[in-house]
Amino acid sequence: MKILVLNCGSSSIKYKLFEMESRQVLAQGGLEKINLPGSFLKITLPNGEKKILEREIKEHTAGVQFIFETLTHPEYGAVKSLDEINAVGHRVLHGGTKFSGSVLINDDVIRAVEECCDLGPLHNPANLKGIYAVQQLLPNVPQVAVFDTAFHQTMPEHAYLYPIPYEYYEKYGIRRYGFHGTSHRYVSKRVCEFLGIPVEGSRIITCHIGNGGSIAAVKDGKCIDTTMGLTPLEGLMMGTRCGDIDGGAILYLMKKEGLTPDQMSDILNKKSGVLGIFKRSSDMRELEDASARGEELAKRTEAMYFYRITKYIGAYAAAMGGVDVILFTGGVGENQATARWGACETLGFLGVKLDPERNKVRSKEAIISTDDSKVKVVVIPTDEELMIATDTMDILNGKL
Numbered sequence: 001m002k003i004l005v006l007n008c009g010s011s012s013i014k015y016k017l018f019e020m021e022s023r024q025v026l027a028q029g030g031l032e033k034i035n036l037p038g039s040f041l042k043i044t045l046p047n048g049e050k051k052i053l054e055r056e057i058k059e060h061t062a063g064v065q066f067i068f069e070t071l072t073h074p075e076y077g078a079v080k081s082l083d084e085i086n087a088v089g090h091r092v093l094h095g096g097t098k099f100s101g102s103v104l105i106n107d108d109v110i111r112a113v114e115e116c117c118d119l120g121p122l123h124n125p126a127n128l129k130g131i132y133a134v135q136q137l138l139p140n141v142p143q144v145a146v147f148d149t150a151f152h153q154t155m156p157e158h159a160y161l162y163p164i165p166y167e168y169y170e171k172y173g174i175r176r177y178g179f180h181g182t183s184h185r186y187v188s189k190r191v192c193e194f195l196g197i198p199v200e201g202s203r204i205i206t207c208h209i210g211n212g213g214s215i216a217a218v219k220d221g222k223c224i225d226t227t228m229g230l231t232p233l234e235g236l237m238m239g240t241r242c243g244d245i246d247g248g249a250i251l252y253l254m255k256k257e258g259l260t261p262d263q264m265s266d267i268l269n270k271k272s273g274v275l276g277i278f279k280r281s282s283d284m285r286e287l288e289d290a291s292a293r294g295e296e297l298a299k300r301t302e303a304m305y306f307y308r309i310t311k312y313i314g315a316y317a318a319a320m321g322g323v324d325v326i327l328f329t330g331g332v333g334e335n336q337a338t339a340r341w342g343a344c345e346t347l348g349f350l351g352v353k354l355d356p357e358r359n360k361v362r363s364k365e366a367i368i369s370t371d372d373s374k375v376k377v378v379v380i381p382t383d384e385e386l387m388i389a390t391d392t393m394d395i396l397n398g399k400l
């Protein structure tokens with residue numbers, strides 16, 4: 001069975017084509033800068049070589065069409081015909097409270113995702129465009145939606161409600177939803193297999209630290225709290241997002257500078273976080289290099305970034321009455337030893353002891369704590385696309 005996974009962003013489409021029996025990735029790539037000058041498709045060939053294909057792409061249907069063309073390209077295509085694709089799985093950002101698992105896409109599901117556009121204005125419209133494009137180009141192929149919010153639907157009320165007048169929850173669904181759920185679900189399950197421990201009784205803190213970042217407290221395999229909220233803005237300091245901030249500061253700034261909600265949103269989502277403090281870049285590799293050279297701004301930024309991770313790990317250990325495993329994933333979590341060290345440095349009181357040698361690992365499943373560390377600290381590379389493909393296959397086979 002061949003399954004195509006699409007992750008449609010507002011100006012990008014990432015994709016992976018899987019052969020499910022062998023779990024082999026037949027093709028992968030990403031289209032960037034949709035409806036912007038200089039749009040291009042970057043594909044990775046089976047031999048690992050990368051290829052850039054430039055073409056002006058103005059909207060998502062043309063983007064999906066372009067990806068389909070490369071999938072069947074006589075020279076570097078992965079399939080002879082699109083008929084070989086059995087199903088398409090989509091990452092959908094916001095499923096609201098309607099979905100606690102993945103679903104086969106039909107008109108009702110599309111309507112529900114449309115209704116969540118207000119809650120995920122940057123992502124949901126783009127996710128829908130991807131779904132419409134496949135409907136148009138491959139009308140007979142089943143499609144599955146895998147929601148970023150689904151895994152977090154097990155959070156108890158006391159964790160997901162905001163202490164604002166209850167009527168706003170009732171009227172607009174203003175509550176905490178959480179994101180990166182597909183990743184938190186995958187790594188929290190995978191780490192139990194990796195360590196050979198039962199899911200039941202486990203207390204795991206999963207730190208998905210990428211450009212966007214979130215942490216989840218996973219008890220008995222279920223999420224009981226996570227750092228992102230109504231939108232992916234809450235919680236950790238991120239590449240360009242501020243994370244937790246006093247609502248009062250936002251109101252103050254809007255009044256002082258006469259900012260509209262859209263302008264304020266732009267500042268908090270795109271100009272804050274690492275970029276806001278470090279100024280030069282939102283990329284953690286650049287920050288790490290600058291910090292190693294002793295640059296003050298870089299050190300300040302790192303200190304803020306690591307501190308929030310530490311703080312939430314402490315909070316979630318308290319929320320679960322203890323912690324057995326702390327897990328790092330995402331671009332930063334998988335690769336950056338300095339970030340893992342910075343996040344865990346003061347956690348000795350919890351029984352956390354990192355091994356500096358083991359901590360040097362990159363993009364590989366590994367235990368990075370010492371043998372006598374009470375809490376196991378582990379790196380598990382995430383694979384959101386494989387999870388989406390697996391859910392899609394399970395739904396087609398009637399297993400989900």
Ligand SMILES: Nc1ncnc2c1ncn2[C@@H]1O[C@H](COP(=O)(O)OP(=O)(O)O)[C@@H](O)[C@H]1O
Nearest residue numbers: 209210211212282283284285330331332335336
């Ligand atoms: N090899 C690496 N070493 C250090 N940092 C890395 C490495 N690879 C990626 N990163 C960092 O990970 C972040 C991107 O993470 P990623 O999970 O790919 O983001 P997202 O999926 O949110 O776009 C960037 O800050 C980048 O600098």
Ligand SMILES: CC(=O)OP(=O)(O)O
Nearest residue numbers: 179180210212213232
């Ligand atoms: C929810 C979210 O932050 O997604 P991403 O990491 O893809 O930006």
Ligand SMILES: [Mg+2]
Nearest residue numbers: 210211212330
């Ligand atoms: Mg990501």
